[in-house]
Amino acid sequence: MATLGPPASASATTPAHASTLARASAPPLALRVDRIRCDGYGMCAELLPEFIVLDEWGYPIVRPGALPGDLMGLARRAVDVCPVLALALREYQDPPPVRRVPAVSPEREPDHRAIR
Amino acid sequence: MNDQILWFAARGAGVVSLLLFSAVTCLGILTVMRWQSASWPRFLTVELHRNLALLSVVFLVIHIVTAILDPFTALGVLAAAVPFTSSYRPLWVGLGAIALDLLLALVVTSLLRARIGQRAWRAVHWLAYGAWPLAVVHGIGTGSDTSAWWMRGIDIACVFAVGAAVTWRVAAGRSNRSRLAGVVVGRGPAARGA
Amino acid sequence: MTSPSAQTRLLAGPTLSAGAESRRDHLARLGPLPSAAARRDIIPTLEASGLLGRGGAGFPVGRKWRTVAERAAGGTVVLVNGAEGEPLSAKDRALMTLRPNLVLDGAQVAADAVGADEVILYVGSAHVTARWSIEAALAERGGSLTVPTRVVQAPDRYVAGEESAAVHFVNDADARPTTTPPRPFERGIGGRPTLVQNVESIAYAALIARAGDDWYRAAGRADSPGTGLVTVSGVARPGVREIELGATVGEVALAAGAGRDAAPAVLIGGYFGGWATLDEAWDLALDPAGLRAAGRAFGCGVVSFLAPDTCGVTATARIMDYMAGESAAQCGPCVFGLRAIADATARLAGGTAGSDDLARIERWSGQLAGRGACRHPDGAVGLLASALRVFGDEFVRHGAARTCTVGGRRRVAA
Numbered sequence: 001m002a003t004l005g006p007p008a009s010a011s012a013t014t015p016a017h018a019s020t021l022a023r024a025s026a027p028p029l030a031l032r033v034d035r036i037r038c039d040g041y042g043m044c045a046e047l048l049p050e051f052i053v054l055d056e057w058g059y060p061i062v063r064p065g066a067l068p069g070d071l072m073g074l075a076r077r078a079v080d081v082c083p084v085l086a087l088a089l090r091e092y093q094d095p096p097p098v099r100r101v102p103a104v105s106p107e108r109e110p111d112h113r114a115i116r
Numbered sequence: 117m118n119d120q121i122l123w124f125a126a127r128g129a130g131v132v133s134l135l136l137f138s139a140v141t142c143l144g145i146l147t148v149m150r151w152q153s154a155s156w157p158r159f160l161t162v163e164l165h166r167n168l169a170l171l172s173v174v175f176l177v178i179h180i181v182t183a184i185l186d187p188f189t190a191l192g193v194l195a196a197a198v199p200f201t202s203s204y205r206p207l208w209v210g211l212g213a214i215a216l217d218l219l220l221a222l223v224v225t226s227l228l229r230a231r232i233g234q235r236a237w238r239a240v241h242w243l244a245y246g247a248w249p250l251a252v253v254h255g256i257g258t259g260s261d262t263s264a265w266w267m268r269g270i271d272i273a274c275v276f277a278v279g280a281a282v283t284w285r286v287a288a289g290r291s292n293r294s295r296l297a298g299v300v301v302g303r304g305p306a307a308r309g310a
Numbered sequence: 311m312t313s314p315s316a317q318t319r320l321l322a323g324p325t326l327s328a329g330a331e332s333r334r335d336h337l338a339r340l341g342p343l344p345s346a347a348a349r350r351d352i353i354p355t356l357e358a359s360g361l362l363g364r365g366g367a368g369f370p371v372g373r374k375w376r377t378v379a380e381r382a383a384g385g386t387v388v389l390v391n392g393a394e395g396e397p398l399s400a401k402d403r404a405l406m407t408l409r410p411n412l413v414l415d416g417a418q419v420a421a422d423a424v425g426a427d428e429v430i431l432y433v434g435s436a437h438v439t440a441r442w443s444i445e446a447a448l449a450e451r452g453g454s455l456t457v458p459t460r461v462v463q464a465p466d467r468y469v470a471g472e473e474s475a476a477v478h479f480v481n482d483a484d485a486r487p488t489t490t491p492p493r494p495f496e497r498g499i500g501g502r503p504t505l506v507q508n509v510e511s512i513a514y515a516a517l518i519a520r521a522g523d524d525w526y527r528a529a530g531r532a533d534s535p536g537t538g539l540v541t542v543s544g545v546a547r548p549g550v551r552e553i554e555l556g557a558t559v560g561e562v563a564l565a566a567g568a569g570r571d572a573a574p575a576v577l578i579g580g581y582f583g584g585w586a587t588l589d590e591a592w593d594l595a596l597d598p599a600g601l602r603a604a605g606r607a608f609g610c611g612v613v614s615f616l617a618p619d620t621c622g623v624t625a626t627a628r629i630m631d632y633m634a635g636e637s638a639a640q641c642g643p644c645v646f647g648l649r650a651i652a653d654a655t656a657r658l659a660g661g662t663a664g665s666d667d668l669a670r671i672e673r674w675s676g677q678l679a680g681r682g683a684c685r686h687p688d689g690a691v692g693l694l695a696s697a698l699r700v701f702g703d704e705f706v707r708h709g710a711a712r713t714c715t716v717g718g719r720r721r722v723a724a
Contacts, residue, residue: 034489034683035640035681035682036488036489036641037234038641039294039296041150042158046157046158046159055643055677057643057646059642081159081162081163083147083148083162085230296640296645299639301637301639302635
């Protein structure tokens with residue numbers, strides 16, 4: 001399964017950074033998937049692999065966080081290409097606090113070296 | 117001489133339009149069938165479908181405008197859009213007019229898809245399966261080149277391509293409308309006393 | 311320490327075996343509701359009381375009513391949620407059966423407070439006695455509260471009680487959750503802001519409207535005011551009990567006839583909650599805030615003890631299979647992911663697991679949270695994570711060596 005790498009950093013010398021500065025006052029945007037509409041077409045992941053990968057059933061796993069300026073063009077294209085309008089750009093909001101589940105304690109870590 | 121140019125333009129643009137619409141219809145089916153290959157990503161199918169659709173509209177406009185301007189046909193603007201109101205080959209031109217009307221609905225709803233919502237857009241988009249055959253029949257019925265060997269070849273190729281795509285889609289069954297349509301959600305082995 | 315059932319408020323009144331309390335007895339015991347004007351101004355009192363929602367999310371009731379009341383301009387709707395799709399919970403139907411007038415009073419208070427022009431009583435279709443009781447109580451009031459009131463039967467599905475599913479069913483006869491936003495408090499039944507409130511929370515509002523917020527806080531333990539209903543199972547004396555919030559699992563166990571060695575583990579909060587070993591749970595206070603801080607959930611107040619000599623892996627496999635089967639089948643990750651998890655867990659329980667089934671379950675669990683339209687997959691994987699922690703050794707043994715050691719015997723898992 002593919003893993004999500006860090007986005008390409010926008011260095012101060014690229015034009016993308018300049019346009020990001022110009023839009024600094026605009027609210028940051030994030031990707032949002034309408035999970036009911038999504039039918040696993042997977043085109044979003046093809047266009048924006050930095051932020052979207054597909055699980056083994058073809059449905060998108062979206063990396064949390066706001067989109068950097070240099071990926072906005074591709075993000076809009078991904079939103080546009082979705083045949084069922086399941087992808088959208090929304091104002092980025094900090095995620096709600098996740099209910100903490102007690103972590104797997106080390107001494108109970110399943111031993112994957114199966115004994116036969 | 118002028119008239120000849122208009123006539124040739126109308127025929128040529130009509131043929132190109134038919135080829136493009138056939139390709140667009142095939143690409144639309146390939147989209148919903150989620151077709152891809154190692155060198156052809158799925159998003160390419162969607163974007164090509166849309167771009168070729170707009171291109172085919174351009175050629176369609178040329179086809180209609182030159183056909184109207186051609187004095188031989190004596191078509192008014194109205195005849196292009198309102199079916200069966202032309203004096204020149206009313207049946208075949210009329211079918212073309214219907215195809216045009218359906219196509220306009222397709223294009224307008226597609227351009228406004230974000231506004232009208234997915235459900236409305238999809239409902240109208242089914243009209244494509246009505247528009248395309250009408251365009252083919254219109255061409256065969258009123259086309260000046262219908263009997264030419266190359267035109268027959270084009271007609272056969274278009275019908276074959278779209279026919280094959282439609283057959284492929286129908287054969288895929290319910291799972292093609294939505295990936296979850298064919299999935300039955302219920303109890304599994306654990307419920308059966310495992 | 312007082313017995314956890316020393317303070318009964320919701321279930322105060324005639325003995326529970328007497329059945330539904332009549333309107334006459336209800337009024338004789340509690341007196342009338344305050345005036346309509348007082349009811350309209352109840353929200354600050356509710357907020358001051360600290361009453362938390364009892365449907366599972368534990369959201370402050372006063373604040374929830376305020377968000378709806380703020381949008382009262384075009385009319386609002388109150389939906390009393392008595393679907394109770396959680397199989398281990400019986401408190402809502404107990405309340406509707408035994409104290410229907412309290413529930414109706416609460417609905418009346420809510421309707422006045424949020425400016426509702428309609429009240430829907432959403433009762434699980436399987437809870438026949440509860441529905442008859444509510445319908446009879448409503449008939450005693452002339453078939454309605456001060457605004458049009460009707461009973462709507464919720465389909466017998468787990469997700470039918472989810473708030474957007476409830477609204478969806480009333481609107482379109484489709485009890486499947488919808489994409490939010492907009493949440494029901496913004497746009498719900500008939501497009502109007504809708505207050506979806508659990509039966510127990512609504513009933514408590516009826517008591518607080520009469521007695522005030524100080525009275526509410528007078529019960530309960532230090533940091534957790536009030537009382538609450540729990541459904542206890544897997545014990546000698548199962549059933550619905552009212553406890554002081556903050557009472558421990560141990561106190562509840564003892565009151566229900568279970569001792570310290572009664573069970574290897576206990577499920578707290580229902581299928582949306584999580585497992586704990588009885589040792590770690592014995593002194594655990596049953597109070598929503600405290601449980602959340604400990605990474606657990608009070609949920610709908612289910613306290614279910616695993617029967618001794620029952621394998622935790624098998625019990626978990628059955629729950630996961632149930633949760634997979636109860637998916638609304640709208641979102642790919644839930645449909646495919648939960649089914650894959652359930653099947654793999656079943657294989658582990660049955661001793662037919664592949665060598666990487668355990669690893670795959672963990673991987674899938676990590677992927678599933680937040681990727682459905684509702685929180686159904688989140689709850690399921692949350693429960694599974696707690697099972698992997700509490701029954702970790704058994705899972706490994708089932709997977710690697712295909713043996714089950716529950717009951718002190720080594721045997722081939724079957």
